[in-house]
Amino acid sequence: xxxxxxxxxxxxxxxxxxxxxxxxxxxxTTAPGSADAAVLDANSSTSVVTVDSNIxxxxxxxxxxxxxxxxxxxxxxxxxxxxxxxxATTMTVTGTPQxxxxxSSATTRNISPQAVTEANSISFRITAGTxxxxxxxxxxxxxxxxxxxxxxxxYAGAVTNTSITIxxxxxxxxxxxxxxxxxxxxxxxxTSGTKTITTNSITIDRPFTFNGxxxxxxxxxxxxxxxxxxxxxxxxxxxxxxxxxxxxxxxSTVSTARxxxxxxGKMVISGxxxxxxxxxxxxxxxxxxxxxxEFSYSGSTGTRSILGATNATxxxxxxxxxxxxxxxxxxxxxxxxRNYGTIDFSNGxxxxxxxTWQNATNNVNVYGNLILKSGMVVGSGAxxxxxxxTSGTKTITxASQTMDFPFIINGLGGxxxxxxxxxxxxxxxxxxSDGTLQLKAGVTSTVGSLTTTGTTQRxxxxxxSGTQATISxxxxxxxxxxxxxxxxxxxxxxxxxAFYYNGNLDNGNNTNWIxxxxxxxGAEYEYKLRSFTEPRRF
Amino acid sequence: MxxxxxxxxGFSDALHLADEHxxxxxxxxxxxxxxYDKWYAIINDPNQSAIEE
Numbered sequence: 001x002x003x004x005x006x007x008x009x010x011x012x013x014x015x016x017x018x019x020x021x022x023x024x025x026x027x028x029t030t031a032p033g034s035a036d037a038a039v040l041d042a043n044s045s046t047s048v049v050t051v052d053s054n055i056x057x058x059x060x061x062x063x064x065x066x067x068x069x070x071x072x073x074x075x076x077x078x079x080x081x082x083x084x085x086x087x088a089t090t091m092t093v094t095g096t097p098q099x100x101x102x103x104s105s106a107t108t109r110n111i112s113p114q115a116v117t118e119a120n121s122i123s124f125r126i127t128a129g130t131x132x133x134x135x136x137x138x139x140x141x142x143x144x145x146x147x148x149x150x151x152x153x154x155y156a157g158a159v160t161n162t163s164i165t166i167x168x169x170x171x172x173x174x175x176x177x178x179x180x181x182x183x184x185x186x187x188x189x190x191t192s193g194t195k196t197i198t199t200n201s202i203t204i205d206r207p208f209t210f211n212g213x214x215x216x217x218x219x220x221x222x223x224x225x226x227x228x229x230x231x232x233x234x235x236x237x238x239x240x241x242x243x244x245x246x247x248x249x250x251x252s253t254v255s256t257a258r259x260x261x262x263x264x265g266k267m268v269i270s271g272x273x274x275x276x277x278x279x280x281x282x283x284x285x286x287x288x289x290x291x292x293x294e295f296s297y298s299g300s301t302g303t304r305s306i307l308g309a310t311n312a313t314x315x316x317x318x319x320x321x322x323x324x325x326x327x328x329x330x331x332x333x334x335x336x337x338r339n340y341g342t343i344d345f346s347n348g349x350x351x352x353x354x355x356t357w358q359n360a361t362n363n364v365n366v367y368g369n370l371i372l373k374s375g376m377v378v379g380s381g382a383x384x385x386x387x388x389x390t391s392g393t394k395t396i397t398x399a400s401q402t403m404d405f406p407f408i409i410n411g412l413g414g415x416x417x418x419x420x421x422x423x424x425x426x427x428x429x430x431x432x433s434d435g436t437l438q439l440k441a442g443v444t445s446t447v448g449s450l451t452t453t454g455t456t457q458r459x460x461x462x463x464x465s466g467t468q469a470t471i472s473x474x475x476x477x478x479x480x481x482x483x484x485x486x487x488x489x490x491x492x493x494x495x496x497x498a499f500y501y502n503g504n505l506d507n508g509n510n511t512n513w514i515x516x517x518x519x520x521x522g523a524e525y526e527y528k529l530r531s532f533t534e535p536r537r538f
Numbered sequence: 539m540x541x542x543x544x545x546x547x548g549f550s551d552a553l554h555l556a557d558e559h560x561x562x563x564x565x566x567x568x569x570x571x572x573x574y575d576k577w578y579a580i581i582n583d584p585n586q587s588a589i590e591e
Contacts, residue, residue, distance in 0.1 A: 150539075150556070151539065151556040152539060152554045152555065152556060153556075174554070198554060200554060201551070201573050201576060201577075203580060220541070220552060220554070221541075221551050221552035221553075221554065222549065222550065222551035222552070222573070222577065224577060224580060227580070227581075227583070242543075242550055243550045243551060243552065244548075244549050244550045244551065244577070246577065246580070246581060264550070265550055266548070266550075268581055270580065270581045270583075296581040296582065298582050298583075327582070
């Protein structure tokens with residue numbers, strides 16, 4: 001093998017005048033071939049080296065090079081092992097830069113492109129080999145493709161655990177390649193266009209970060225990241241493209257513009273014992289498509305904490321995720337003073353979750369459905385859960401569970417329909433603030449106390465017009481205001497006052513409510529009283 | 539290359555095959571099922587470590 005050095009200014013790679021046997025030397029040699037190593041270095045100066053055909057060499061070293069490597073539409077193939085490529089942050093690349101790594105042995109290869117810019121990044125395709133591949137830490141890549149370019153087969157070794165940045169597409173082979181587990185983060189940083197991610201059923205046990213303003217990353221098949229690893233969306237668009245994305249946890253808590261596009265796909269969170277979802281600062285987060293996050297951990301260890309959008313950053317219908325707990329015997333908590341879409345422990349009846357939903361340390365606001373399941377444990381506590389949707393009909397399913405916490409209906413314009421009996425703890429308040437609560441027709445819902453608050457008119461109904469639902473309170477005096485009641489049978493030991501003069505309305509088919517004199521009768525009564533008393537003044 | 543989208547029990551994935559893959563329909567269906575089985579085993583492993591934060 002000979003090592004050949006570029007000197008003498010601009011020229012084509014195939015030039016017979018620009019290659020030397022030593023760096024900056026005088027002895028002219030031919031262009032490097034398949035048995036040679038090529039070096040562009042400080043003595044190559046600011047030359048523009050034009051790759052004028054597809055070339056094959058053993059290795060390429062660009063350390064210290066301050067010129068330009070102009071690929072055009074041609075490629076450089078590296079057929080050797082060891083450090084096959086060393087880049088430089090001082091160099092520039094143009095064209096469609098691609099280096100193809102073709103060695104098929106079991107010997108280790110190192111690729112060290114350095115922390116170059118997106119514009120100066122180079123695509124690498126690793127077409128073969130079973131030896132480990134070390135992508136140097138902090139290295140920057142355009143596309144990384146582990147296939148032979150024509151078929152899905154290609155590289156079959158293990159990629160070592162390092163942190164790298166990828167500005168282009170990412171594609172694994174189907175030849176049995178793997179990624180060594182670890183904390184080396186794969187950061188996808190494109191700032192324009194749509195980049196594709198194809199993993200061919202390989203679990204990549206690394207953290208993934210998507211961070212490129214203007215970039216879009218689109219899955220081409222299911223993506224599975226290790227159950228202890230985080231996926232972080234910092235900026236750009238992560239497009240699941242209708243596929244299933246699985247990760248230990250998901251975080252997106254910044255103010256930069258970013259989109260999580262589900263299509264018809266879903267995200268499965270497999271991690272446990274920690275913050276499995278963090279969307280605290282949801283400013284400029286947009287969620288589109290099916291909006292489905294499932295939690296699959298099936299063990300009993302620890303607490304899965306889900307941190308929704310804070311009260312200052314949530315936007316209903318825009319940045320709230322829907323959550324489905326599908327398994328586990330551990331503790332799940334939706335952190336308080338946060339906002340959520342649907343919270344569903346049933347997953348359409350398929351959930352095996354028998355763990356505990358732990359009451360939060362502050363209010364939990366739900367903008368979607370609230371679905372409990374039998375067999376789970378619903379923790380008690382003083383912090384309220386509020387149904388807050390302001391449009392459409394949301395479902396409340398208790399599944400024979402007692403919700404031993406304050407429960408609030410507070411969504412102006414929203415309708416909240418119970419699919420079964422609603423049962424609160426004997427000391428817990430059902431507070432009607434805004435919106436319409438429809439109790440399940442034909443069954444008895446039980447509350448510790450029914451209250452109303454605020455001045456807007458709200459509604460208490462049955463889920464089936466014309467058929468009564470029953471609400472029971474054991475004792476005390478219920479005194480509502482601004483409540484329109486229809487098809488509700490009040491029972492239990494309480495006194496059910498819903499006086500007209502407090503803004504309540506009897507919309508019919510109610511029993512055991514005390515509405516008092518209607519506004520019309522009240523006016524007549526006042527008139528009669530005045531008539532009766534006037535003579536007595538004389 | 540050929541891409542074949544599929545969905546099994548809520549798991550959505552795709553096979554990427556060479557143009558001349560030579561696989562039978564039965565073999566392709568088996569590949570789909572293998573993909574699903576592998577994923578299902580991963581997400582239902584109760585012995586995993588706590589997530590890293």
